[in-house]
Amino acid sequence: MEYISLSYTSLGIAVLFIVSAMAVSFRYRLGLEKDLAVGAVRAFVQLTAIGYVLQLLFVSEKWYYVAIMLAIMLAAAVKNAVARQSVQPKGMFTTLGISIFVGSALTTAVVIGIILRVKPWYSPRYLIPLAGSILGNSMTGAALALNRLRSDITHRKPEVEAALALGATSRQAVMPMIRDALKSAMLPSISSLMVVGIVHLPGMMAGQIIAGAYPVDAVKYQLMVVYMIAAAVAITSMMVVYLATNLFFTPDHMLKIEALGST
């Protein structure tokens, strides 16, 4: 099946969409015209750049180029998860880095090696979009879990100290908060399992269909994707809450007040 290739001239017409959004902003004096313009240009530059990088990867088919690309994507995901934390104690980069790496790598390995059996395994056509989707969701889950855990420990500090004073280890003392943090990290991927296909057709599936895949094939892919995301989020956030105990407590089970912040 062939699909309609988009020329830059036709793409130019799509700029009218941005112009119409700017018109709304102008009419209601929202002051968003500049942001829209900058956003449109940034999107163009970033996507074009990544397009050329991917083209390069696809043509060269060298495993180490793919590996470098994955490393950059991982670093960006970790950096973003760190930036979303309202308090940034020492060791947080490592905690989030290890968790996102392990959660994503395990899930990606199963998808590429066992489910799809891609040959060679580093084929960028599969590895890059799937790993990207997994990394993005792991990142969000990790950031949610850690923020929630920190803020719950801060709010429930009297309860945590009461548990410590009764002889609980730091992990035992924060177990109720660990459970809540895990839940809040996992809920978004569970609710997307609930509504997928009803409320929206996911981007990957839409793309595959436009590119010529049979809808039923695209659906199978999408199912694999939502299942793998649920697993990636669960594994990553579990790693985060376990490693995070060391961020908030000393090895002698004392709370590190300075790591908690005020909210």
Place this chain on the structure above:
Amino acid sequence: MARIEFLSVTKTRSIDGKMYNVLDDVSVAIEEGTILAIGGPSGAGKSTMLRLVNRLESATSGNVLLDGVDVSTIDPIELRRKVGMVFQLPSLFPLTIQENLTYGPRLRGVDPSSLEAKVREVLDMVDLPDLSPGRSAGELSVGQQQRVAIARTLMNEPEVLLMDEPTSALDPTTSKSILKLVCDIKSKYGITVLFVSHSLEHSRLVGDRFLLIVDGKVIEESDIEAFFRGPQTELGRKFLAGELK
């Protein structure tokens, strides 16, 4: 048996970027089975003193000894089972009374069904003999919650009890009954008690000895009645006259 001793204990903390001696060369001994009432203005370092005994915090220099052993060499989990702590707010877990009371033993792997007699005993001890252990802790009044919090600590059979203003969130009548309870616990179990209060009256009702601490420094340490009859220092007289806040 449990004797507590502070040997030249200093605790430094950074407050607004400046280093500050929250406790400054504190030395005091608390004999086994006695109640030391600790008083002093707010921010004097009273809570910090208690938190060094069960290692919720660590001293910057000096030693805190439990029966002659430096607490920093004792496993913190073991230490905290021997040294119970009661806070200003009850801080019960959002669970049933039974689950709150068995929390400590359950951490050690004790089967809660083997603890029914013990649960009844501690509830009797804190004057709540008719309380049904299956009720949710959140339904109780603050005074009842504080009793349950004390009972929860007693379930670990501690040798030392740290009490950080346990009466300051309670009305006068409830406070009085808690103070009596503290005396009963001491005489029944022979526990050593460190009792922090901002109320001189409360300190006098429970204390055997009195420690006055101001700006992290020990000002006076004496027999409680001797202190109330006539403090030995100018700061002590001011504190007794209510001039230090």
